[in-house]
Amino acid sequence: MTFKNIFFALSLFTATLFIASCDKDKNDIDPNEKGSMTLHFDNRLGNADLVLNTGTYNNALNQPFSLTMFNYFVSNIQFHNIDGTTYTVPQNESYFLVKESDPESQEITIDNIPEGDYDKVTFVVGVDSTRNTMPIADRTGALDPAGEAAGMYWMWNSGYIFLKMEGLSSVAPLDSASNTNLFQYHIGGFGGYSSPTINNIKTVALPFGSTKAEIRTDVAPEAHIFVDAAKVINGTTNIDFAAYPVVMFNPYSTNIANNYANMFAIDHIHND
Amino acid sequence: MKQYLWTSILCLGVFAACQKNDKPEFTGFENPTHFPTATYPFNSNPVTEAGFELGRKLFYEGKLSRDGSISCGSCHLQSAAFSHVDHTVSHGIDDKLGTRNAPAVQNMAWSSTFMWDGGVHNLDMFSFSPIENPVEMDEKVANVLLKLQATTTYPPLFKAAFGTEEINSMRMMQALSQFMCMLVSANSRYDQFVQGNNDALNATEKEGLTIFRAKCANCHTEPLFTDNSFRNNGLPIGNDKGRSRITLNPADDYTFKVPSLRNIEKTMPYMHNGSLHSLDAVLDHYQNGIQQTPNLDPLLTNGLALSDAEKEQLKAFLLSLTDNDFIREPKFSEF
Numbered sequence: 001m002t003f004k005n006i007f008f009a010l011s012l013f014t015a016t017l018f019i020a021s022c023d024k025d026k027n028d029i030d031p032n033e034k035g036s037m038t039l040h041f042d043n044r045l046g047n048a049d050l051v052l053n054t055g056t057y058n059n060a061l062n063q064p065f066s067l068t069m070f071n072y073f074v075s076n077i078q079f080h081n082i083d084g085t086t087y088t089v090p091q092n093e094s095y096f097l098v099k100e101s102d103p104e105s106q107e108i109t110i111d112n113i114p115e116g117d118y119d120k121v122t123f124v125v126g127v128d129s130t131r132n133t134m135p136i137a138d139r140t141g142a143l144d145p146a147g148e149a150a151g152m153y154w155m156w157n158s159g160y161i162f163l164k165m166e167g168l169s170s171v172a173p174l175d176s177a178s179n180t181n182l183f184q185y186h187i188g189g190f191g192g193y194s195s196p197t198i199n200n201i202k203t204v205a206l207p208f209g210s211t212k213a214e215i216r217t218d219v220a221p222e223a224h225i226f227v228d229a230a231k232v233i234n235g236t237t238n239i240d241f242a243a244y245p246v247v248m249f250n251p252y253s254t255n256i257a258n259n260y261a262n263m264f265a266i267d268h269i270h271n272d
Numbered sequence: 273m274k275q276y277l278w279t280s281i282l283c284l285g286v287f288a289a290c291q292k293n294d295k296p297e298f299t300g301f302e303n304p305t306h307f308p309t310a311t312y313p314f315n316s317n318p319v320t321e322a323g324f325e326l327g328r329k330l331f332y333e334g335k336l337s338r339d340g341s342i343s344c345g346s347c348h349l350q351s352a353a354f355s356h357v358d359h360t361v362s363h364g365i366d367d368k369l370g371t372r373n374a375p376a377v378q379n380m381a382w383s384s385t386f387m388w389d390g391g392v393h394n395l396d397m398f399s400f401s402p403i404e405n406p407v408e409m410d411e412k413v414a415n416v417l418l419k420l421q422a423t424t425t426y427p428p429l430f431k432a433a434f435g436t437e438e439i440n441s442m443r444m445m446q447a448l449s450q451f452m453c454m455l456v457s458a459n460s461r462y463d464q465f466v467q468g469n470n471d472a473l474n475a476t477e478k479e480g481l482t483i484f485r486a487k488c489a490n491c492h493t494e495p496l497f498t499d500n501s502f503r504n505n506g507l508p509i510g511n512d513k514g515r516s517r518i519t520l521n522p523a524d525d526y527t528f529k530v531p532s533l534r535n536i537e538k539t540m541p542y543m544h545n546g547s548l549h550s551l552d553a554v555l556d557h558y559q560n561g562i563q564q565t566p567n568l569d570p571l572l573t574n575g576l577a578l579s580d581a582e583k584e585q586l587k588a589f590l591l592s593l594t595d596n597d598f599i600r601e602p603k604f605s606e607f
Contacts, residue, residue, distance in 0.1 A: 137316060144441055145400055153400070155400040156387070156392070158393055158394060158397050195515075
């Protein structure tokens with residue numbers, strides 16, 4: 001065998017190795033490799049898709065209503081690997097505003113997740129207290145009160161509005177400014193800066209069930225999350241549109257936050 | 273001919289020197305030596321000449337309001353130490369009235385909370401509030417940015433201050449903060465006195481200072497003349513519950529931020545609701561006008577024991593807190 005032939009054989013062998021590695025088995029996990037996963041927040045009302053403005057519904061107190069706005073922050077996302085490790089999305093990239101009026105905002109894709117089988121996602125509904133007190137330079141993107149977060153920030157009482165639900169109900173009193181029977185639930189409160197006050201930060205854990213999210217370089221799973229807007233107003237406390245047409249920064253808001261902490265559920269995971 | 277040339281060069285030299293004297297070198301933020309260290313995070317937003325000048329232009333910019341009629345400077349007048357002299361409560365767009373008296377904008381770099389109720393705790397996040405308040409400027413900051421972007425004047429100013437022509441909320445707010453942090457009042461006759469000029473205060477004013485230290489300085493702590501706390505000072509109570517709007521704590525009902533007394537001669541009317549229109553009325557209130565209301569500050573339960581002579585001395589001292597350099601400083605003015 002000449003030197004030239006040996007070189008040729010070695011090249012062929014190396015090439016074969018490369019091809020083999022490309023064609024690796026789905027069960028091969030290399031935690032140094034990264035993949036993506038999408039969280040799809042599918043806003044619903046009861047058993048039906050949520051339709052703003054034209055959809056008509058009844059709450060648990062049998063009061064009729066429709067919704068004109070449904071927005072909430074999702075932040076501090078963590079993916080839990082079946083091996084016991086967790087992947088925490090880098091803090092600066094972990095703030096998202098989901099708006100029913102903006103379908104693109106309902107699909108959150110996270111990149112750079114180590115390959116692995118994941119069985120749970122956790123996140124905060126709202127914005128954590130640290131970020132609520134950070135310098136303006138750390139409030140870009142979804143957190144810019146003059147940008148994406150317009151309308152989701154209390155300027156007179158520095159802090160983000162975590163969830164905003166507005167709608168109409170014939171039982172709500174007539175609002176003189178808009179001449180409509182309006183209800184408005186603007187829920188926030190990160191616990192206070194120098195004096196403690198209400199804290200409506202809620203952490204949600206969603207186990208995926210029997211199907212794991214198999215994150216690979218070439219497999220980007222999607223978690224289809226049902227978000228039942230009815231659970232904002234129905235739950236431990238059934239919200240009465242007549243008695244509580246406007247709930248913003250006040251102690252009663254904690255009832256609504258406790259309700260909506262339960263509005264998320266995994267419908268299914270798909271790995272294709 | 274040669275003689276003319278030399279004369280011309282000499283004239284030019286003198287002319288250049290005069291120009292230089294007209295515009296002193298920009299020194300940035302300077303912490304007065306008799307003040308504590310400022311709390312504003314200058315490391316994240318250092319004051320530069322271009323940033324300060326942009327902030328000054330924004331402070332006096334009507335485009336910050338919905339219809340162009342109101343700027344920050346409309347209710348914060350330099351001649352009144354950047355407060356709204358003679359206006360009981362703030363007077364905003366469409367002649368709408370607010371609920372509280374526009375406070376003086378001075379020594380902001382030492383303040384950790386803003387507004388009478390302390391609802392804002394970061395100077396860079398402050399200006400959103402008056403801009404978007406329906407009875408003040410009634411505009412959206414996002415729309416202000418669009419209006420500024422559409423001008424030919426602002427993009428180069430943002431470039432000079434921040435490196436590129438991009439106009440965003442962070443840059444706008446940081447420029448406003450740079451201007452507001454430069455509004456330092458630290459050269460009243462009181463300041464000269466505490467820095468060693470014994471003649472800066474006369475005998476009556478010195479008597480007044482002694483009374484002040486005994487009876488007022490617990491809350492109006494030198495040298496900033498506020499301890500930044502929230503207190504109920506015994507005014508008749510109204511609908512405004514003050515600090516508890518932010519904390520939701522009934523123990524904070526009817527408490528408001530202790531204001532600085534610097535330039536008090538220029539900032540009438542007084543109190544969060546502008547209800548007292550003269551220094552005499554203020555001193556009368558503390559002497560015999562205290563109302564026994566929920567959460568009244570314990571220091572004021574019995575009012576302040578002041579004789580009429582002591583009130584005059586105290587008033588003389590308070591007038592020594594006027595800082596004419598601050599009120600007349602050309603670099604703080606609109607034009």
